[in-house]
Amino acid sequence: MPLSKNEFTNIHKPLPREFFARPVLTVAKECLGNLLVHEIGNTTLVARIVEVEAYRGPLDRAAHSFGGRRTERTEVMFGQAGIAYVFFVYGMHCLFNVVTGNRNEPQAVLIRAAEPQYGQASMSSRRGHPKDIRTLTNGPGRLCQAFGIDRFYNGTDLCRPPLYFAQGPAPRVIEQSPRIGVDYAGTWAERPWRWIDAESPFVSRRPGPKGPRQIG
DNA sequence: TGAATGATTTACT
DNA sequence: GTAAATCATTCAA
Numbered sequence: 107m108p109l110s111k112n113e114f115t116n117i118h119k120p121l122p123r124e125f126f127a128r129p130v131l132t133v134a135k136e137c138l139g140n141l142l143v144h145e146i147g148n149t150t151l152v153a154r155i156v157e158v159e160a161y162r163g164p165l166d167r168a169a170h171s172f173g174g175r176r177t178e179r180t181e182v183m184f185g186q187a188g189i190a191y192v193f194f195v196y197g198m199h200c201l202f203n204v205v206t207g208n209r210n211e212p213q214a215v216l217i218r219a220a221e222p223q224y225g226q227a228s229m230s231s232r233r234g235h236p237k238d239i240r241t242l243t244n245g246p247g248r249l250c251q252a253f254g255i256d257r258f259y260n261g262t263d264l265c266r267p268p269l270y271f272a273q274g275p276a277p278r279v280i281e282q283s284p285r286i287g288v289d290y291a292g293t294w295a296e297r298p299w300r301w302i303d304a305e306s307p308f309v310s311r312r313p314g315p316k317g318p319r320q321i322g
Numbered sequence: 323t324g325a326a327t328g329a330t331t332t333a334c335t
Numbered sequence: 336g337t338a339a340a341t342c343a344t345t346c347a348a
């Protein structure tokens with residue numbers, strides 16, 4: 107669905123730092139529907155966020171900052187909100203997060219999937235022209251590749267170009283479920299800290315055995 | 323200095 | 336459904 111004229115005018119207005127300087131569970135849910143914008147080369151890439159996860163900090167076994175672990179990699183999560191936390195995993199993929207909360211609260215929102223709005227051809231090219239356009243951006247690694255987000259964006263400010271968030275249309279129905287791929291975190295992995303736009307075909311995984319829970 | 327491993331994706335049975 | 340790809344980060348020694 108294309109953006110309305112009003113939504114289009116918002117594309118060049120980055121969300122302010124105050125949006126991110128709130129508890130991670132709040133920010134994660136409110137990221138849904140907002141736009142991820144990347145001005146790269148002569149192209150502007152825009153996609154509507156439809157799937158996120160919260161990584162809550164020292165008490166969350168699934169978070170890199172579990173136990174207050176502060177290393178070169180996790181350092182940006184201890185800083186101010188609105189900064190990118192991008193890390194490299196499995197020897198081949200980058201994952202994109204935005205830091206939330208106050209300083210010294212090492213928490214972040216993982217952006218897992220989005221719906222392309224503008225610059226789809228550029229995304230497709232970067233992804234190797236897949237047949238199914240959903241695979242352009244329906245996973246955290248795929249989204250990074252489509253958007254040209256690499257590890258060098260770690261620590262950059264997301265409250266200004268070239269990479270930033272903008273206001274977009276909120277989902278009509280939001281569902282939540284356990285986070286993906288963090289079973290090792292035990293019962294903390296079962297906390298329903300994944301949120302999706304229930305009506306989006308770009309969500310990375312369909313409802314699990316028990317299914318996500320509708321919350322509005 | 324070395325070994326283990328991972329907030330994934332892809333190809334294949 | 337399962338397995339391979341592939342390397343920065345982490346921690347132990």
